[in-house]
Amino acid sequence: MxxxxxxxxxxxxxxxxxxxxxxxxMVSKICSEKTAGHLGTLDPLATGLxxxxxxxxxxxxxxxxxxxxxxxxxxxxxxxxxxxxxxxxELFSAPVPKLSVEEVKEVLKQFTGxxxxxxxxxxxxxxxxxxxxxxxxxxxxxxxxxxxIKIFSIELKNFSGxxxxxxxxxxxxxxxxxxADDIGKAFKCGAHLSALRRLRSGRFSLEESVPLDRLTxxxxxxxxxxxxxxxxxxxxxxADEIGYKIKDGMQIPLKNLGIEKPAGxxxxxxxxPCFAIAEIVEKQGALVVQPVKVFERN
Numbered sequence: 001m002x003x004x005x006x007x008x009x010x011x012x013x014x015x016x017x018x019x020x021x022x023x024x025x026m027v028s029k030i031c032s033e034k035t036a037g038h039l040g041t042l043d044p045l046a047t048g049l050x051x052x053x054x055x056x057x058x059x060x061x062x063x064x065x066x067x068x069x070x071x072x073x074x075x076x077x078x079x080x081x082x083x084x085x086x087x088x089x090e091l092f093s094a095p096v097p098k099l100s101v102e103e104v105k106e107v108l109k110q111f112t113g114x115x116x117x118x119x120x121x122x123x124x125x126x127x128x129x130x131x132x133x134x135x136x137x138x139x140x141x142x143x144x145x146x147x148x149i150k151i152f153s154i155e156l157k158n159f160s161g162x163x164x165x166x167x168x169x170x171x172x173x174x175x176x177x178x179x180a181d182d183i184g185k186a187f188k189c190g191a192h193l194s195a196l197r198r199l200r201s202g203r204f205s206l207e208e209s210v211p212l213d214r215l216t217x218x219x220x221x222x223x224x225x226x227x228x229x230x231x232x233x234x235x236x237x238x239a240d241e242i243g244y245k246i247k248d249g250m251q252i253p254l255k256n257l258g259i260e261k262p263a264g265x266x267x268x269x270x271x272x273p274c275f276a277i278a279e280i281v282e283k284q285g286a287l288v289v290q291p292v293k294v295f296e297r298n
Contacts, residue, residue: 048198067202243271
């Protein structure tokens with residue numbers, strides 16, 4: 001296969017039954033661009049928004065990895081499983097208590113804010129170079145350290161007595177399966193995640209995505225967000241002379257650009273020689289624009 005250089009972001013609606021890595025490989029082949037990476041992992045049972053960076057756009061990943069996520073999760077009460085979802089073996093079951101909507105909402109409030117989660121064994125997290133799910137398939141379980149995550153909000157969308165549907169906005173690295181299991185413990189009847197759909201990642205929403213089975217080599221350019229538009233930092237245009245200096249990694253005094261911004265501000269810098277992501281930093285008492293990522297124009 002011959003590869004052309006494609007640089008940008010595709011927002012994919014991942015179907016159920018495939019891993020995020022498999023979805024990324026499929027997109028890579030469709031677009032004939034071998035450099036590709038996804039933002040945030042969705043389990044095979046999960047569907048929804050999967051942002052995939054292509055070509056030089058993969059260099060922007062760390063600017064996006066800290067974005068919050070929005071999920072629609074369905075949780076089945078009455079049974080906890082080894083994988084904390086509907087694929088695992090039953091570990092515990094109990095009758096579901098009769099609960100009112102208000103009682104459910106009160107319990108959900110306990111899980112908002114900054115909390116600690118222990119990553120599940122059936123996850124893509126690496127420990128000492130090995131994926132946890134690979135160890136789990138071998139019947140091994142190792143100690144995992146609890147990690148701080150933040151749940152910004154939980155909204156109860158539906159409740160049918162033994163199943164609830166919740167809208168969860170959370171920090172990256174949050175495991176909705178663990179949340180489902182913890183909710184089951186709170187109700188003392190066990191619970192597991194029965195469905196999960198990602199609706200948003202940062203400023204990108206599912207409504208902007210294309211279903212994977214509709215993406216083709218002929219139409220993918222219609223959905224491709226150009227590299228220069230992926231980040232929403234303030235845009236500035238500079239003269240070619242300054243552009244060449246930025247291309248060479250040189251710092252530019254902020255006063256030379258005729259703008260006033262505080263230290264720490266990130267910018268998208270446009271010029272004919274290059275496109276760059278730059279940060280305003282203080283150096284020897286003066287503010288300068290420091291190139292962080294530079295993309296040479298053809």
